Amino acid sequence: MYRLILLLLVLLGACAVTGPSSTTTPTKIDRPTVLSDFTLPASTGGELSLSDLRGQPVLLYFGYTRCPDYCPITLGEFRRVRDELGPNGMRVHFVLISVDPANDTPDVLAAYLRGFGEGFIGLQGDDATLRRISKEYGLTYRHGGGHHGNSGVDHSTASYLIDQKGRLRVVYQYGTAASVYVNDIRALLSEQP
Template structure:
């Protein structure tokens, strides 16, 4: 029996997600953070994030390296420029057929649900495909979801320098031609106002779960 192509794609996405999260947690332990417990690591390897699918809490919060990238708003933007606000961050690319538009639509829903509290949250989309995703392209793309969203054009050297902080994985399939796809990890990262990673959400986490966490932190 032939396995449908869409099923293979789903299997690949799940595998990338768990591989990225495991890499993140291992990197944190190597850096001396107590990080998630052995029980949390077991949950991730088993395909479960949190007892109720609520995300993985990074405790204690993990400091993140600062990085600077070309911004969709013009000029360059550093992670440290966003200090004082919570940051929801996602890595992807504008030609992505499914994960990226779905996640940015979820960001829009979260912002709507937060109401006036959303002013204290930055929604950031970091492209792993800088050859096609120039700041101008990112500007049109992220603004199609919300005018306040920020797009960053990811330089490969910068991405390589920070990928261990996020358990980031990506692979450009340029052998496919001009319309190549990119395999990439699909987690959403929540960063606190001090620039520390505090939560990791898997792709498909319920929007209300993320909104609830932010509302609690913003109260």
């Protein structure tokens, strides 16, 4: 699926970079602190809070379903992470928080994320919540104009690894290869609770 998406993006000329690279260096958080909790409508039905995901690592990304490049490439890497982790992939939550709440309803997120395999969770962000938590993640986004034109959303492209206690542990640049995520997640899974 990842290769098909990447091929389509290259053919359409939408891909601004060549794809994931093992040369990007993640930013490890020296003093991890618990992130602010929030509750959003979920692709799994009902509402879901960040605190509901405690007990397992969370690999999180902010994006949207109509994104032509960064989002499908990053989520394709998340799928590779899950596959490379084998049975341990089921011990990790893979989460997309939409920055396009007007279009990305829980049902739309569920249908989109099915394309990346089982176990992905979509959350319908809202502007008030996204603004409240944006400083903790360094999140930026803007509707219309810019890179994606009037119908898109320009947004930051970092990914975040949150540990079992709800603390931000690692921030990844766009283009991080699955193997980099896998090493960090394995380290978290091996930590004593």
